Structure formats: structure tokens, C-alpha cells
Amino acid sequence: MKILVPVKRVVDYNVKVRVKSDGTGVETAGVKMSMNPFDEIAVEEAVRLKEKGVATEIVAVSMGVAASAETIRTALAMGADRGILVETDVDLQPLAVAKLLKAIVAKEAPNLIIMGKQAIDDDMSATGQMLAALLGWPQGTFASKVAIEGDGVTVVREVDGGLETVALTLPAIVTTDLRLNEPRYASLPNIMKARKKPIETLKPADLGVDPAPRLTVLTVAEPPKRQAGVKVGSVAELVAKLKTEAKVI
Amino acid sequence: MTALVLLDHEAGSIKQPSRSAVAAAQKLGEVHVLVAGAGVQAAADAAARLPGVAKVILADAPAYDHALAEPLAALLVALAPGYSHLLAAATAIGKNVMPRAAALLDAQPISDIAGIVDADTFIRPIYAGNALATVKSADSKKVITVRAASFDPVAAEGGNAPIEAAPAVETPSMSRFVSAELSKSERPELTAARVVISGGRGMQSGDNFKLLEPIADKLGAAVGASRAAVDAGFVPNDYQVGQTGKIVAPELYVAVGISGAIQHLAGMKDSKVIVAINKDEEAPIFQVADYGLVADLFTALPELAAELERS
Ligand SMILES: Cc1cc2nc3c(=O)[nH]c(=O)nc-3n(C[C@H](O)[C@H](O)[C@H](O)COP(=O)(O)OP(=O)(O)OC[C@H]3O[C@@H](n4cnc5c(N)ncnc54)[C@H](O)[C@@H]3O)c2cc1C
Numbered sequence: 001m002k003i004l005v006p007v008k009r010v011v012d013y014n015v016k017v018r019v020k021s022d023g024t025g026v027e028t029a030g031v032k033m034s035m036n037p038f039d040e041i042a043v044e045e046a047v048r049l050k051e052k053g054v055a056t057e058i059v060a061v062s063m064g065v066a067a068s069a070e071t072i073r074t075a076l077a078m079g080a081d082r083g084i085l086v087e088t089d090v091d092l093q094p095l096a097v098a099k100l101l102k103a104i105v106a107k108e109a110p111n112l113i114i115m116g117k118q119a120i121d122d123d124m125s126a127t128g129q130m131l132a133a134l135l136g137w138p139q140g141t142f143a144s145k146v147a148i149e150g151d152g153v154t155v156v157r158e159v160d161g162g163l164e165t166v167a168l169t170l171p172a173i174v175t176t177d178l179r180l181n182e183p184r185y186a187s188l189p190n191i192m193k194a195r196k197k198p199i200e201t202l203k204p205a206d207l208g209v210d211p212a213p214r215l216t217v218l219t220v221a222e223p224p225k226r227q228a229g230v231k232v233g234s235v236a237e238l239v240a241k242l243k244t245e246a247k248v249i
Numbered sequence: 250m251t252a253l254v255l256l257d258h259e260a261g262s263i264k265q266p267s268r269s270a271v272a273a274a275q276k277l278g279e280v281h282v283l284v285a286g287a288g289v290q291a292a293a294d295a296a297a298r299l300p301g302v303a304k305v306i307l308a309d310a311p312a313y314d315h316a317l318a319e320p321l322a323a324l325l326v327a328l329a330p331g332y333s334h335l336l337a338a339a340t341a342i343g344k345n346v347m348p349r350a351a352a353l354l355d356a357q358p359i360s361d362i363a364g365i366v367d368a369d370t371f372i373r374p375i376y377a378g379n380a381l382a383t384v385k386s387a388d389s390k391k392v393i394t395v396r397a398a399s400f401d402p403v404a405a406e407g408g409n410a411p412i413e414a415a416p417a418v419e420t421p422s423m424s425r426f427v428s429a430e431l432s433k434s435e436r437p438e439l440t441a442a443r444v445v446i447s448g449g450r451g452m453q454s455g456d457n458f459k460l461l462e463p464i465a466d467k468l469g470a471a472v473g474a475s476r477a478a479v480d481a482g483f484v485p486n487d488y489q490v491g492q493t494g495k496i497v498a499p500e501l502y503v504a505v506g507i508s509g510a511i512q513h514l515a516g517m518k519d520s521k522v523i524v525a526i527n528k529d530e531e532a533p534i535f536q537v538a539d540y541g542l543v544a545d546l547f548t549a550l551p552e553l554a555a556e557l558e559r560s
């Protein structure tokens with residue numbers, strides 16, 4: 001079975017992003033970039049399926065600026081076999097990403113696509129569901145367990161009330177939640193090996209897709225700041241303040 | 250302009266986040282609501298009683314049981330020609346279904362909106378709520394999920410809308426519900442509670458979460474958790490508050506043994522009053538707390554329970 005794993009280059013989750021003073025976006029110059037954490041979980045899951053002999057090939061795909069090749073290298077160092085970079089400076093939104101991925105699926109014919117449930121920069125949580133729709137495939141979103149059984153996949157999903165299990169026919173799309181696995185760190189030898197693995201570079205036009213954004217960002221602003229609070233000296237003082245000052249209990 | 254809101258329902262009632270989605274939709278125009286499921290007449294009746302709803306569309310068929318994304322998205326697409334906006338609360342169901350419907354309509358979904366500027370323009374948090382983007386959609390149909398904590402829900406009663414049956418739609422059979430393992434709790438739901446008390450890694454074990462219970466009982470609170478507490482197996486996944494968990498904005502949020510990582514703050518910093526109990530006075534949670542108590546939680550929690558009992 002061939003698995004496709006889309007991986008996005010995002011501002012590292014440890015960075016406290018700052019809004020640019022001109023309100024056009026957030027500061028990304030000189031900021032540490034990493035693979036979207038949910039995509040690391042996706043790569044890890046694919047690699048485990050390969051280690052179990054279920055998967056035969058893992059293709060990592062990233063879309064965006066040229067530096068997204070680094071994100072593919074990370075996936076290759078974790079165990080993916082080869083990469084595809086769709087290079088563009090356009091601000092790619094989930095609909096465009098889903099269309100580009102659909103075109104790649106037409107060439108690659110994977111049986112399973114594992115991707116993140118959410119990119120931690122745009123917080124859209126949309127691309128997997130959209131790609132599933134465009135392909136006419138079933139979707140198992142927010143997965144905390146994935147099991148391939150015959151020509152289907154069983155997915156345990158994290159939902160609002162707890163867990164839900166669905167059975168999907170293959171080919172299918174799975175999006176990862178935090179509890180699916182703990183991604184490995186790439187070892188030095190594997191980082192070296194990854195340098196020799198191939199990455200193919202394409203442009204959106206090669207795939208026949210117009211990547212233009214449908215949402216125009218008018219402004220990006222800082223959220224309202226909370227007033228600095230106070231420290232209380234005791235539990236009794238806390239309860240008194242909540243009663244008489246905040247009036248919430 | 251008419252908006253259609255896909256409702257989350259359970260046991261014949263409409264979930265509170267969906268009532269917030271209805272409130273958001275009312276800013277856009279006339280509101281119709283969609284109740285889909287199997288044997289869900291009671292939920293449709295409840296939907297008809299929501300104030301300000303002009304019509305209820307009832308899709309009652311086995312295919313809609315368990316709210317699988319594939320049939321629900323197909324249903325929304327079939328209904329879409331009558332609407333300018335399709336909305337749902339940003340719940341597990343809304344997040345699963347709406348982007349799928351959007352792609353079929355060739356629209357870019359507008360996820361997790363926290364504000365409405367006009368019929369095309371919306372405010373949504375990005376980067377774990379560290380920035381608010383105002384975005385204008387060029388799509389002819391807007392597909393939206395609504396951050397429930399940002400819109401006061403409409404009341405549960407007061408309306409009297411007609412109920413109409415949805416057209417039969419061919420349903421894809423590529424996915425199947427197998428089972429559900431839902432956490433049982435007598436407490437209010439996290440996203441609907443007036444008070445939330447959450448525990449973090451500092452709680453040290455699932456057993457110690459019992460220390461929160463007398464306090465939650467006294468305050469009528471829901472119990473939540475940080476990711477670290479969920480990952481460690483102290484509590485189930487549906488307790489997680491944060492950027493990638495549940496977004497809450499109660500009157501009172503009490504964070505116990507939680508450091509205050511940005512991903513956690515993203516889920517609770519719009520609460521009206523925040524209390525933090527942490528033994529580390531440098532913990533970032535104190536930067537957003539209205540009332541901070543530097544203390545060991547294992548002494549503070551029993552004291553707090555006793556103090557609330559006394560008063
Ligand atoms: C992709 C991604 C998504 C994430 N999504 C979320 C999310 O949705 N929600 C979320 O919460 N996190 C999320 N996180 C994780 C987040 O970054 C933090 O790791 C997490 O919130 C930390 O949880 P914590 O505060 O309980 O643990 P810690 O950071 O370990 O803090 C524990 C705190 O307990 C205090 N403490 C310890 N013992 C005691 C005691 N006896 N008495 C009093 N205080 C004590 C300590 O001083 C410390 O401040 C996400 C991370 C990533 C990468």
C-alpha cells in the first residue's frame with residue numbers, strides 16, 4: 001500500500017507570534033519554522049505502518065515557498081521514501097491545497113492519505129475533509145487509532161463526547177489527533193540518508209490548478225489584552241474576592 | 250439572504266453551541282435550520298422552538314444516524330442552492346462536515362469565526378488566538394463554522410417555526426459507524442458551563458482529579474484539563490481545553506496545576522474571570538489570571554472545597 005502524507009511548514013509551536021505593526025500579518029522573518037506538529041504525527045503513523053509491513057511506500061508532499069523542502073527533508077529523515085514539493089509564493093488556502101493534492105493523487109494513486117487535523121498557523125482544520133470530498137473518498141478525522149483491515153480502515157476518532165469508531169473503505173483519508181502516537185526524532189544517520197532521497201519539484205500550473213486565495217485577509221490585529229490581575233494571599237481571600245469583587249460565585 | 254444552520258442535537262434537544270451558531274446566522278439574514286438523524290422528530294420539534302428560526306428542515310433517515318460526514322455533506326450540497334450561507338458550530342460534527350460540503354461547493358470554508366463584519370467579511374482567530382484575522386470571502390456561497398464561545402446563544406424556547414421534510418438525497422456508503430465510547434458525566438458540558446475548573450499535569454494522577462469534584466459540585470462547574478493531563482491518561486480526551494481541544498469562555502475559569510502554554514490559553518483566555526492555582530509564581534498562567542494563588546494544589550484544593558462549603 002502506498003501512503004501520501006501532506007506536511008506543512010509552519011511557525012514552530014513554541015514561538016509566540018507577533019502581529020506586524022502594519023496589520024498585514026504576523027512576523028515570520030527570522031522566526032523558527034518547523035513541521036506542523038499534527039503532520040509529524042501523520043508521518044510517524046505512516047512510518048509505523050511501513051515498519052509493520054502494511055505500507056510499502058510513503059510519499060511526503062509539501063506546498064508553499066521553496067523552504068518547504070526542509071519540511072519534506074524532515075519527513076524523509078523520519079522514514080518517508082520520497083518527496084514532492086509544490087512550490088509557490090501564493091498564500092495557499094485549504095481549497096487550493098486540496099485541489100493541488102487531488103492532482104497529485106491522480107498521478108500517485110495512493111491507497112491512504114494521512115494528514116494533520118489542523119495546521120497550527122491558520123487553524124483551519126479543513127484540508128483533509130476537503131480533499132476527501134474532491135476525491136469522493138471517505139474521511140476519518142481527528143484520529144487517535146488507525147487500523148488497516150483488508151480493504152478498509154478502522155479509525156477511532158476524538159469527538160466532543162469522547163471517542164467514536166468508524167469503518168471506511170479504502171482509499172481513504174485520515175487526519176491525526178494528538179493521541180494517535182508520539183512522533184520519533186530523526187536519528188543522525190537517518191538525517192544523512194534523507195539527503196539522498198529524491199524530492200520532485202512542481203509548480204501549481206504543472207498540476208493545472210489555480211491556487212489563488214478565496215479569502216482576502218483585510219487586516220490582522222492583536223487580540224484584546226487582559227488586564228493584569230492580582231495575587232491573593234490565601235484561599236479565604238480568593239473566595240471573598242470571587243464573591244464580592246468579581247461576583248461570579 | 251437566507252442562512253442554513255446544521256444543528257448538533259442529542260436526545261431530542263439542541264446543543265448549546267448550535268444555538269450560538271443560530272445567533273451568528275441571525276446577523277446574516279433569515280435563518281433556516283437543518284436537523285438530520287434517525288428518529289429525530291423530537292430534535293426537530295426542539296429546533297422549531299428556537300426563537301428567530303423561520304423554518305426547520307428535517308432529514309430523518311437511517312443514513313444520517315451518527316452524523317457521518319459523507320452523507321451529511323451530500324445533504325448540505327443538495328440544500329445549498331436555496332442559501333447564501335451555510336453554518337454550523339465549530340464542534341466535532343461541524344468541523345468534520347462543513348469543510349467537506351464546502352469543497353463540493355467549490356468554496357473555501359471560513360473556520361471558527363469569532364465575529365461578523367458583514368455578509369462577506371468575518372473575524373477569525375489564527376495562530377492559537379495570538380492574532381485575529383479579518384477575512385473577506387470571494388465565494389458566492391459562504392461555508393462557515395462558528396466559535397460558540399464568541400456568540401451568545403439564542404434561547405432554547407420561544408419560537409414556533411414550521412417543519413419541512415428534506416428531499417431524499419442519494420447517500421454514499423463508503424463509511425460506517427461502528428461504535429462510540431462516550432464519557433458519562435452528571436456535570437454540565439464544558440462548552441456550555443457557567444463555571445469550568447480544569448486540572449493540568451500538576452494534578453499528578455487521574456485519581457487526584459477527585460479533588461476538583463467537591464468544588465465543581467459546589468459551583469455547578471464542568472471539569473476540563475490541559476493536553477498534558479489528557480496525554481498522561483488522567484482524564485479522557487474530551488476534557489481537553491485549548492487551541493486543538495475545546496474553546497470555552499465561562500463566567501469563571503479555574504486553572505489548577507496548569508502552566509499556561511499558549512495552546513492552553515487559546516482555549517480559555519476569553520473567560521470572564523480567570524483564577525489560577527499554581528505553586529510556581531513564575532507560571533505564565535498568572536499573566537492572564539485575574540486572581541492568582543501561589544500554592545500547592547494539594548493543600549489549596551481541600552481548603553477551597555471547605556471554604557465554599559462554609560459560605
Ligand atoms: C500541536 C499542539 C497542540 C496543543 N494543543 C493543546 C491544547 O489544545 N490544550 C492544551 O492544554 N495544551 C495543548 N498543547 C500542549 C501545550 O503546549 C502544553 O504542553 C500543555 O498545555 C501543558 O500542560 P500543563 O500546563 O498541564 O503541564 P505543564 O506545562 O507541565 O505545567 C504543570 C504546572 O503544574 C504546576 N504544578 C505542579 N505541581 C503542582 C502542585 N503540587 N501544586 C500547584 N501547582 C503545581 C507546575 O508549576 C506547572 O506550572 C498543544 C501542544 C501542541 C504542540
Ligand SMILES: Nc1ncnc2c1ncn2[C@@H]1O[C@H](COP(=O)(O)O)[C@@H](O)[C@H]1O
Nearest residue numbers: 006007063115116118119124125126127
Ligand atoms: N501547504 C501545505 N502543504 C502540505 N500540507 C498541507 C498544507 N496546508 C495544509 N496541509 C495539510 O492539511 C492539514 C490541515 O491543514 P488546515 O486545513 O490548514 O488546518 C495539515 O496538517 C497538513 O497535513
